[in-house]
Amino acid sequence: MSVAARSPAVRSVSLSRPWTARMGVPRVRMAVQSNLVSIAPMLTKLQRDCATPLSVLRHVADAMADDMRAGLAVDGGSDLKMILSYVDRLPTGNEKGLFYALDLGGTNFRVLRVQLGGKDERVIATEFDQVSIPQDLMFGTTEDLFNFIASGLAKFAQNEGGKFHLAQGRMREIGFTFSFPVKQTSIDAGILIKWTKGFAVSGTAGKDVVACLNEAMERQGLNMRVSALVNDTVGTLAGARYWDYDVMVAVILGTGTNACYMERVDVIPKLQGLKSTSGRTIVNTEWGAFSNGLPLTEYDREMDAESINPGEQIFEKTISGMYLGEIVRRVLVKMDEAGALFGECVPEKLSTPFVLGTPHISTMQQDNSKDLQAVGSILYDVAGVNSDLSARRIVVEVCDTVAKRGGRLAGAGIVGILQKMEEDSKGTISGKRTVVAMDGGLYEHYPQYRRYLQDAVTELLGSELSKNVVIEHSKDGSGIGAALLAATNSKYEH
Ligand code: ADP
Ligand code: MG
Numbered sequence: 405m406s407v408a409a410r411s412p413a414v415r416s417v418s419l420s421r422p423w424t425a426r427m428g429v430p431r432v433r434m435a436v437q438s439n440l441v442s443i444a445p446m447l448t449k450l451q452r453d454c455a456t457p458l459s460v461l462r463h464v465a466d467a468m469a470d471d472m473r474a475g476l477a478v479d480g481g482s483d484l485k486m487i488l489s490y491v492d493r494l495p496t497g498n499e500k501g502l503f504y505a506l507d508l509g510g511t512n513f514r515v516l517r518v519q520l521g522g523k524d525e526r527v528i529a530t531e532f533d534q535v536s537i538p539q540d541l542m543f544g545t546t547e548d549l550f551n552f553i554a555s556g557l558a559k560f561a562q563n564e565g566g567k568f569h570l571a572q573g574r575m576r577e578i579g580f581t582f583s584f585p586v587k588q589t590s591i592d593a594g595i596l597i598k599w600t601k602g603f604a605v606s607g608t609a610g611k612d613v614v615a616c617l618n619e620a621m622e623r624q625g626l627n628m629r630v631s632a633l634v635n636d637t638v639g640t641l642a643g644a645r646y647w648d649y650d651v652m653v654a655v656i657l658g659t660g661t662n663a664c665y666m667e668r669v670d671v672i673p674k675l676q677g678l679k680s681t682s683g684r685t686i687v688n689t690e691w692g693a694f695s696n697g698l699p700l701t702e703y704d705r706e707m708d709a710e711s712i713n714p715g716e717q718i719f720e721k722t723i724s725g726m727y728l729g730e731i732v733r734r735v736l737v738k739m740d741e742a743g744a745l746f747g748e749c750v751p752e753k754l755s756t757p758f759v760l761g762t763p764h765i766s767t768m769q770q771d772n773s774k775d776l777q778a779v780g781s782i783l784y785d786v787a788g789v790n791s792d793l794s795a796r797r798i799v800v801e802v803c804d805t806v807a808k809r810g811g812r813l814a815g816a817g818i819v820g821i822l823q824k825m826e827e828d829s830k831g832t833i834s835g836k837r838t839v840v841a842m843d844g845g846l847y848e849h850y851p852q853y854r855r856y857l858q859d860a861v862t863e864l865l866g867s868e869l870s871k872n873v874v875i876e877h878s879k880d881g882s883g884i885g886a887a888l889l890a891a892t893n894s895k896y897e898h
Contacts, residue, residue, distance in 0.1 A: 440794065443743035447801060450735060453701040454809040460699055461816040461860050467696035468820025469827070472689060477673045485690040488672070489638045489664065490591040491889060492680035495646045497523050499891035502570045504628065505883045506557055506617075507581040509636065510601040510659030510726065511845075512536050513553060515560040516883040519568050520891060529567040532883060533560050546607040550620035558626045576628045577894055579886030582613055583636040583660065585690050591893050594633045600692065601660040601726055604712055632889040635688045636843075636882045637664035642686075643885025644841035644878040651839040652832065653821055656882070657814060657853075658844030660717075661724040664688045665821050671828050691817055692720030699809065703734040710757070719817070723810040725762040725846035733760040735802050736787070745798065746789035753788030760786055765803040766850040776800065804852065811853040815860030822865075822873065833865075833872050841878040848877060 468484075475486030500522045507514040516532035535556050541549050561576065570576060584603070586594035593615070596608045608616065614630045621628055634642070641654035641664055653665040667687040669680045695718035707730055708714055708721055721727045737754055739745040746754070753759055764782050771778035776796040783791045783799065791799070818840055825832040832838060847854060862870045 439743040439745070441743075443739050443745055443798060446735075446739055446742060447798060447805075450701060450703075450802065451805050454699055454805050456699060456809055456812040456816075456860070458863055460697070461812060461819075461864055463697045464813060464816040465820040465823055465864055468691070468694060468817050469824040471694060471696060472821065472824045475689075476667075476671070476687070479674055481674075483693045483695055485585060485597070485688075485693065486674075487586070487588060487635070487688040487690060488675065489635065489686040489688055490588050491632075491634065491638055491642065492669075492682050492685045493892045494642055494682075495885075495888040495892050497526065497646065499888060501574070501891065501894075501896075502564075502568050502576065503887040503890045503894075504557075504561070504576055504578040505581060505639075505886035505890065506553065506578055507583075507636065507639075507883055507886065508537075508553060509581075509583050510603075513556060514883060515557050516887060517560075517564065517568055518884055518887045520888075527884065530884065531568070542603050542605065544605060546605055546611065546616055547620070549605050549608075550616045551623065553617065554620035554624045554626060557621070557628070558624045561626070561628070571896075574896055577631040577890045578628055579632045579634055579639065579888070579890035580614060580617060580630045581634050581636050581639045581882055581886040583656070583662065586613060586633070586635070588633065588688075591632050591889075592630055598713075600713065600717055600720070602712065629895075630890075631895060632886065632893045634886050634889050635662065635664065637662045638686050638688055639882035639885035639889065640664075640841050640843045640878055641666070641885065642889050643881030643883070644839070644876075646885070646888055648839055650837045650874075651841050651878075652825065653818065653838070653840040654878070654881075655814070655818060655840060655842050655847075656844040657724060657842065657847040659724065659726045661692050661720050661814070661844070661846075662689065663691045663817065663821060665825060667825075668828060689821070692717045692724070694719035694817065698722055698813065701731075703731050703738070707731060707734060719813070723814045723817075725844070727762075728806050728810055728846075729760040729762040729765050730758050731806050732765050732799075732802050733757075733787070735806075736760075736799065739798070739802075740789075745795050746783070746787075746791055751788040753786070762846060763849065765807065766853070768800055769803050769807065769850075769852050771800070807850065807853045808856045811850075811856030812860040814853075815857040816864060818857075818875070819861055819864040833869060835872075837872055837874060839874045839876055841876060841881055843878050843881055848879065 471482040471484045474482035475484040499520045502519050505516040512534050514534045518530045519528040521528040585597040588594040593612050596613050614633050637654045637656050644651040655663040664686050666684050740750045768779045779796040780791050783789050822833050
């Protein structure tokens with residue numbers, strides 16, 4: 405989808421087009437030429453600032469591995485928190501019974517139930533429901549947010565029937581997927597370190613989020629019990645491993661981003677005495693906080709400075725779904741200001757932070773029509789601007805530049821994790837098949853991003869080694885995974 409990758413091409417392609425496309429009204433030729441003359445260098449500079457040649461990818465992968473090691477050595481040892489999941493018993497396939505999962509992500513809140521039938525029958529049935537989180541709750545009180553969640557869960561639980569049934573004398577058990585940084589204190593308790601991804605709920609930081617949910621369930625009169633608190637990456641890893649034992653890493657690319665992996669207990673200095681029956685545990689990297697050596701632009705810096713968590717979550721702000729559209733919007737505003745990309749003055753809609761979402765830029769990149777009709781419609785409907793073909797081409801080019809950087813850096817992060825694992829356990833990737841389970845709306849719905857990610861992994865590992873590394877979409881693995889972890893940590897025999 406990349407059109408005219410360098411500025412001379414942009415200039416020559418653009419200038420050779422007729423100018424009648426914009427709402428059928430020809431613009432003054434001289435004015436348009438000078439506009440493009442000022443926009444083309446901006447695009448070139450953006451592409452240069454966002455460039456991720458092999459040397460940059462390698463630096464990011466190495467720094468990721470180093471930061472992981474430093475974070476495992478001691479709490480606060482690096483940008484990466486390297487949080488211990490307290491999951492050392494992974495699903496075996498023998499789990500039986502009815503279990504629930506509840507997933508608080510960033511954009512949505514999901515509930516799911518699964519009836520597990522053990523080794524032969526495996527997953528007998530699943531059902532889920534999804535509700536988007538009202539904006540005001542993201543800035544409200546802890547009580548309001550958890551009341552909303554508990555009431556959603558109560559409604560869902562009311563409609564249980566058909567293939568789902570609870571064994572006599574049992575309480576319904578829940579795997580609670582909570583995709584924000586939590587200091588886990590046991591498999592079913594954890595303290596919120598801080599909100600991310602645009603959430604600023606008051607009173608939750610420093611509290612046990614399982615207790616918050618339990619209290620809200622009590623207020624609802626809902627008789628359910630959280631038996632596992634899991635990060636979404638951990639849920640994805642558990643869910644994917646249920647089907648494929650080679651899954652060693654899980655990565656989420658959705659509203660935010662994070663990764664976890666299987667680690668040897670004996671190479672975690674900060675673990676101090678904690679025993680794991682399997683000798684391994686899942687470590688949640690919280691890699692969204694990574695920041696070392698990333699290629700950043702003026703747009704990233706401004707977005708960060710105006711964010712609710714300036715200086716934090718820089719990797720997340722560079723590669724995840726919440727931010728890619730916003731970075732593009734910021735570039736387009738500057739291009740419009742400096743070179744009247746869309747016309748004389750920047751319309752209010754385009755000036756509104758976060759009005760352009762990552763789904764929009766992804767849809768624009770899928771537009772294969774000759775006149776980039778879909779690009780034009782999105783720009784008009786969402787950003788309130790009229791665009792001619794040359795402007796649309798530049799917009800697509802900006803989307804591609806931002807998505808390419810994001811995808812390639814995500815790929816470099818994955819290689820960093822694999823590299824760290826290989827250093828400690830020779831053969832992790834050099835000797836066998838290793839699967840990286842991927843989930844999240846960004847990964848699922850943005851094919852170009854996905855391709856850029858895979859390209860970076862292949863470039864970094866080389867064609868031979870990269871054959872051993874399978875990067876696989878594990879759809880809704882995290883929901884089922886959380887329910888499976890509720891089962892493996894059930895208080896009842898199974
Ligand atoms: P969450 O991260 O909130 O748990 P998801 O994994 O479903 O939820 O991811 C939702 C995010 O995925 C959205 O915020 C958006 O950034 C991204 N996304 C959704 N649809 C698309 C799309 N069509 N193209 C690109 N990104 C998308
Ligand atoms: Mg999620």
